[in-house]
Amino acid sequence: MLSEQAESQGDMQRRIQELLLLAEFNAAIGTLHDPNQVCTAACSWLEEVLRWEVLSISCTEGDAGQFRYQVLYLDDHLSKICPDLAVGVNPSTSRSGKRDMGWSEFGHNVISVCFPDRSGVIAVSRKSVQESQFSDELLAGIAETLSRCLSNAREYSRLKTLSMHDHLTGLYNRRVFEAMLEVEARKRTSKPFSLLLIDLDNFKTINDTYGHGTGDEVLVYVAEMLRLNFRKSDIPARYGGDEFGVLLPETSLDSAQRIAERFRGNVSGRRSLFGARNIVPTVSVGIAVVSDRANLEVAQMVEEADRALYRAKAPGKNRVCTALVTGQNG
Template identity: 35%
Template sequence: MEDHAKLRQTERKLIFDLVKRQKELLGQSLADLNNLLYLHKSISLLSLDHIKSMLVEKLPHILSIRYFTLFLYDDSRKILELACHNHARIPNDLSLHINDSGIMKDAISRGGYILVHDFVQSKYFKGKKNPQFKNNFFVCIPLMIQNEIVGAINLNDNEKGNFSVGDLDYVLNVADFLAMSISNATNFDKVKTLSITDGLTGLNNHQEMQRVLKAEFMRARRYQSPFSIVMVDLDHFKDVNDTYGHQKGDEILMTIAEILKKACRANDLAARYGGEEFILLLPEAKMQGARIIAERIREEASRLEFSHEGKSFKLTLSCGVAELDRETMKNHTEFLNVADKALYQAKRGGRNQTVCGPVDDDH
């Protein structure tokens, strides 16, 4: 019985110690889980800019590290662009070729983390140590969605002075969340841009133009500010397509789109209206200013020389300009009609010219 009591006592102590260790490990897991959930809620955003500012604010606390940099990776150009960081001396617009960062290059090409316990002794050290760093470890983790690399995150320094396997496990879980959020926000941006962009010319599409026209029309009426539009149509474009082919036609449309983009001021909007027709929305522009812009576009287009199978040819365009008149134009459709009629007049008048509306219906 005495032996049994002794065994019981010894085992009780062992179990007590084991349960204590299990509790510590479980407690750490719960704390990590809480942090992970908190981060997940904080960065479940659709705007990459919002995600970046959240990360600058929260990531060091969540990962218990002092410094981090997060780069986004463009695989087509092999460029790493600094998305966010909390270093004092790194420029925000830092952009690196992948070959310029050995550690990120290795992490990205291997598709796995790199943990260096003594950076100075590692092959990645280039002879200059960041004076801010108090510890020697360096961690680089590629941010991956399935097998696609979206970026890389670098971590330096923490309170305890080293980076354990437990720390690494946790950071790898966080990295999965980061990769997913960043990828979602980037894709959302792409989809948003695609939904308002004309696929051929890169200008805004008709739908987006209608939305902006409506909003600017309301704004200009409310604040009694000037607002003009220019409708642009390529002359005899059907003949160009028939003679030189649709591929050449597309090339011309893209060239004209570039001229329109260049003509736009900060708040102007150039859009493809449909076919070979374009439109410029010029908030805060009066008729005179709009006419100057239209003429500049027309003249530049008329100077262009295109070639096809060794033969060169030229092209002209016509413009119809309208300025918002609060008295006569009750909605944006009426405003658009005025520019459309002016454009029609320019065509009837012999093309390669700019006509300002309103024009008399009889013409």
């Protein structure tokens, strides 16, 4: 009787200890908003506190069985023992979330536990878990906590992406673009940079004649041409309506004009069907080149680019015009 009470008391103390550990684990990863940071912090905590050797954490999004996010941590030595972990496994093929649910192709070296919502799996070294002498309930609780925190982080990342990008074209929106202009304008360097404001010519006529669906197709086409024609260091954005902007770091007047002319020609030179209609889009481009950042105001730079754009459209559109901006003289 006394031995049963002692055993029961021991179980209770172990359970309390494991609940406190789960609370500590949740505190370590629950406030992080980036999935990579969540997984990195989880791996560090599990190894430092529980002495568990984490091999991988893999997650799915969308359709079951398709890995769209996988990371994080893969020990070089253990990856030789379980090379399949480097590619990931389909959690939809697993059994229940208990210790005996590992996949046979991994042998006896790995314990793999699915998240309760089947959105992912955590794989740890079987030996390290057995040596720690914690219960199956703690392992399941770790998987559940990690699943919830990763889900929250992915949702935060998704909403953050939506708030930064234009929903139609996928380009940065105006608010983000102007913030990037501010950052560029405040850099302590003597190198010039350029701002392009690009207007889709006759867009109202396209909308009125062919409908807004076709107009949207043309906007998406121009956005795709921006991605194809500019450098990786350049930052294109949808500035509003039928207007786009591009920030060109470390770009002189001659270079900006050459890049803009090439883009303008490529937009009208590529034949594409829009809503089964043969439309030839053209663009007008205004360029503001900043040669001196001292006392530079972003509004001044945008205004100069807008004036250059107006000059490009005035005599017949489908042209490029430039303006030089100096902060000290502005």
